[in-house]
Amino acid sequence: MAAVRQWDGFSTIEGDVRAMVDDPRWPGLPAQAKAQAVAARMLVTADGGRWLFGTHARWYRQDPVDGRWHLSAPPLDQALRSSAHVVRHTSPLAADLVPLGPDFSYEEGSTQGFIGPDVPADIVEKVRVLVLSRRARHEDFPLTTEPLSRLFAGDVASTVAAVWGTLMWTAYAPAFDGNEVLLSMFGEFLGRALPGDEFVRWVSRVSLLDLAGLYAERIRAGEPKAGLRLAAVMANTADAVFADDRFRPRAAALLAMLQPALRRRDLDHAAAHQGDEAVRQAWLDRCPPLLTRAVVGDTSPGEYFRHSMYDLVQALGYIAKRRHDPRVTAAALLAADLAALSPKSAARVYPWLDPEMRHVVHTVLADPRHTLRDQWPDDGELPPSLHPPDIGSAAALLGTAYATGLAWCDLAGVESPASGFATAAATARRLTHHLIFANESGLNQ
Structure with missing residues (x-):
């Protein structure tokens, strides 16, 4: 007997919106019709989060206080994804949330750094x-x-x-x-x-x-x-x-x-x-x-920071199998980098984070004994719970962590550190372990 596939609201809606935007009739639809079609596919999760799959083929989460939508990588927790259900969003959607069409064809490219996988x-x-x-x-x-x-x-x-x-x-x-x-x-x-x-x-x-x-x-x-x-x-x-x-x-x-x-x-x-x-x-x-x-x-340092954080969450996807939330961990690592270089810059960063991640960064920075500080690099090393499983995932974490650091420095007007950001530097150190093992084992990248 075939296993029953578990409902995943995020995968379902993403597929549905992609099919709509790929339809050759989409570019010719009136702007209002496009906005209504996207709004009709809003998701609500068990924790009260409201999500839209919109422009740039990426997810957005709504701030419940001011109603703004923030570029935000979706949850990977299967229970939360399966709890998602569709509700119609009745308020008008901002035009910058509605896919035009070409933005869905953008090639993401690789988020890896240039350590490990050399330039050919x-x-x-x-x-x-x-x-x-x-x-x-x-x-x-x-x-x-x-x-x-x-x-x-x-x-x-x-x-x-x-x-x-x-x-x-x-x-x-x-x-x-x-x-x-x-x-x-x-x-x-x-x-x-x-x-x-x-x-x-x-x-x-x-x-x-x-x-x-x-x-x-x-x-x-x-x-x-x-x-x-x-x-x-x-x-x-x-x-x-x-x-x-x-x-x-x-x-x-x-x-x-x-x-x-x-x-x-x-x-x-x-x-x-x-x-x-x-x-x-x-x-x-x-x-x-x-x-x-x-x-x-x-064109927009703030939006670039949001995209970088989105990439960082995706690069941390491997920890979901270890029962860690990549979104929460990404926020904790951002807090680690801010604390090490410029804690006051957090105030410039907060408006560009979704409400959940903003809360995590704020509380981790404010409480020296916060449990999420266990995920901070310690003495230049990543905690074992965050160790990437292979060279490719380590290079992606390095690249996204460094890109995110440069993005928030640009946003806050802070000079980037010559020794690297805490997260990126610790990831680079971990990456060398993978490379040494690969060389000793005679493995090829």
Whole structure:
């Protein structure tokens, strides 16, 4: 006799909404009809949580106090998922909750860091060729725009900085193995050592404004051909790393934004004379709807933080089998990072968390004896209950933890730590255990 499959409200509704949005008639429906269709599929769980599967093909949870919807990874507890039942949401839904269609086709890419799974050798070689072929006279391509000018030696041309900046902008989480060849090839150009140690390099993210500044500076200087060459360097670098899914989503977005300017050489000239921000906005305006998720870090630091926390919860999915709630644990680990670096920054973070996670962060920070502090890294080590089961899950936890740390630092205006965030650093240490075991056992990644 076949086993009876247990009802899972979240899986059912997600499948239902995906089918609606995939229907070719969806784009042509009136906005109100779309909103009503999504609202009719709201879930309520046994704990009183109200959930919607909406834009970006992700879940949202409602704040019961002010009614706002927060991007929030769904629960993995099967009892809670099976308790979910559908109720019609009667209040009007905000337009940004309703799927347009292209947002459901967005390729998520990988959330792994660059420790453990190395950048493939063929990609590294393509980048090496770009760096060597793009060496240019500093006089023709001066590097004057910060923060890139602070990273490189004074005689380095902006063509090299353009390759570096593209790598760091397109990377999901720029935490790299200290021996990663993709980084070491830049050693002769750097004016100072990268933060970290021989095992991990905690690299800061480069913003789209930084890339736009390299390009716009040459146009304002009356050297439009040099500006075009810099744009081509960025596009070629994005194309070189496209095959690695830790780079692909942002690489696709950068290519889409730059290619029109490469085809029409004066496209951004008027914007360049208005300033770097005008160029950045012109690029963002050219980003297709399918790829807007890829640039959310440059359009809304708060939303980017929410997406990073969502990814962190998903990366912690392996602990659900150990009877831990990944959502609660993600909030506890966020509290650990805040406590170690900037506890006062919690006030800037709270408005971007759903009510449950906000409560967890607040109570764990406020109570030194809170039981969830048992999940904090201790003496640089993850507690055994959080040990990832394999290299892939460890690399995903590392990547999402580092991306989340960078996101809340950007949101709160805090400089990221040179030694890494508490959670990411402890995960990197655990990841080395997996790598050592794999090497000793003769296992391949």
